[in-house]
Amino acid sequence: MDVASVFHMNGGTGEASYANNSLLQQKVMSITKPIRDGAIRSIYKGKLSKSLAIADLGCSSGPNTLFMTCELIETVEMLCRELNHESPEYIIFLNDLPSNDFNNIFKSFECFKQDLSTRVVGGIGKCYITGVPASFYERILPASSLHFVHSSYSLHWMSQVPKGIENNKGNICMASTSPFDVHNSYYHQFQRDFSLFLKCRARELVEGGRMVLTLQGRSNSGTSSNESYYVWELLAEALNDMVFEGIIKEDQIDSFNIPMYYPSSSELQLEIEKEGSFTLNHLEVFEVSWKAACGEEHNDNNDGYKVAQFIRAVVEPLLVSHFGEAIIDDVFHRYQHILADRMSKEKTVFLNLAVSLTKTA
Template sequence: MDVASVLRMNGGTGDASYANNSLLQQKVLSRTKPIRDEAIRSFYKEKLPKSLAIADLGCSSGPNTLFMTCELIETVEMLCRELSHESLEYIIFLNDLPGNDFNNIFKTLDCFKQKLSSHVLGGGIGQCYITGLPASFYGRILPDNSLHFVHSSYGLHWISQVPKGVENNKGNICMGRTSPYNVHKAYYNQFQRDFSLFLKCRARELVEGGRMVLTLQGRRSNAPSSNVCCYAWELLAQALNGMVLEGIIKEDQIDSFNIPMYHPSPSELELEIEKEGSFTLNHLEVFEVSLKAACGEDKLDINNSDGYKVAQLVRAVAEPLLVSHFGEAIIDEVFHRYQHVLADRMSKEKPILLNFAISLTKTTT
């Protein structure tokens, strides 16, 4: 699988688009706003820059991208007014893989800038320049010392490639609770390489004292069996395996399909940050979000539409990967079955996603 060419969220604004199925991600962004605010305010007070360069890595498309950007600018502008400072100029870099629906973002930029000028504390802010950066963040994307603030939400649990040597991961499509030891080890090794490279690249691109806030899914302990974040993916594997039993999908097709995703533990994250050595870890917060957040409801009602809503959330994320491997013809059937698998399991359980929010400061040059 060439991850860089097939890993993307569903574009556009259709029923299965990421733009219309990313409420859970929006709730995570809202939950982590205090951490971003504290980081950006601390940087401004320390450096007093005349302009602010911000990169959103793994920005995807839809309303969440510019929602976060608007909040950051609002926070800085409020601080400028508190300190009786002039407004700043803003340079915003929106990064994702080349297959991302950047056009969907660009179409909303005029509206975004108008809203920014009129809504952010009554206007009067400096210029805001926005550009797209289609590239993997597991590599350099900007010049040395060109960024002040880096943000990434729900991007870093995606690794750069499916690890080698996971051919015996039968019945699974990711690092699941029943995966063999060598599969867990291969996924962990790939995460170590990728996250270390991510830190090295950002250390070059950030100015000294620059801040970075990262949010990703994870698990509480190093034990693979605690990987609660694979819940939705294991149920998707169940739907696919059912189609194998009925002869709709060939067994070797599912045996050769694995998702490039790893959910680290807090100690695994801290170890890589310490080993790389360029950043001080200011804060690591662990918090849970229920899958019901994807439905916008206080309570899941599986007998109605909420099983469908959760299935649509996963479809918006997974469909391009599935199409690249299995073809488009089976997709509707996969998610029809998946909806029923979800309805059955979620009527008996209360699944949660475990999340980590990390605040870092670059301390070395």
């Protein structure tokens, strides 16, 4: 699987689009707002630059894409009023893989600027926004060009499916039933990817630049808790049911693996220390219920469907690339019933890791 060319969130504004199924990600960004605000205030107050360059890595498309940018600019503008300082010019880089739906983002720019100018008393400094289609596991911007880097719900996705996991039969990711060598392969791929990510960002950030990263994680070195891969194991259950009924061939599911790793907080901290370019200022671990994907007015009868749509918006392109489009409605119909059953009986949460870093080397 060529992840860079296949993987993207569902574009557009349809029923299964990421734009209409990203409430959980918005909930996570709301929870981590104080961490972002503290970091952006620190970098701006320390430099009082005439311009402020911000990159959002793994920006996707839909309402969340400019949600974070809007909040950061509001925070800086409030600080400018406190310090009686002239507003900086904002240079915003929105990054995702080339297959991302950048067109929808571009169409929303003018509305975003108009909305922001009315929300901030006295207006804001000039704001320049550009899209950067590329993998963030490589250099994507000039050296020492950024003051602040943000990434939310992107870094648990890896650059490729790990090699040497042919024996991960019946699973679609690193699951509780995966052999030990599969666990090792996933972990080593995460180590390579995350270390490279840090090295690239260290080159792109100015000295003292800040970075806030949020990703899904797990609470310990195991994979059996409902805080980690459980939602994906249930998707594998739906696929395996279709294998049993002869709809999907067994070798199709045996050869399908998702390029995703949920690190523990200790694993994340270890890689930051080993790479050596950043100081870890803050690390926070928090849970978010699966029901956050359903919005405020969720109900038990509809929750399975909403969570299935949330997962579909994320993984459908990978499934279509491997299994074909014909099975998609069927697998998610089965999946929503499995989810509804488990959610009615069990505590179902995602564990999240948020870190705030300062470039020191």
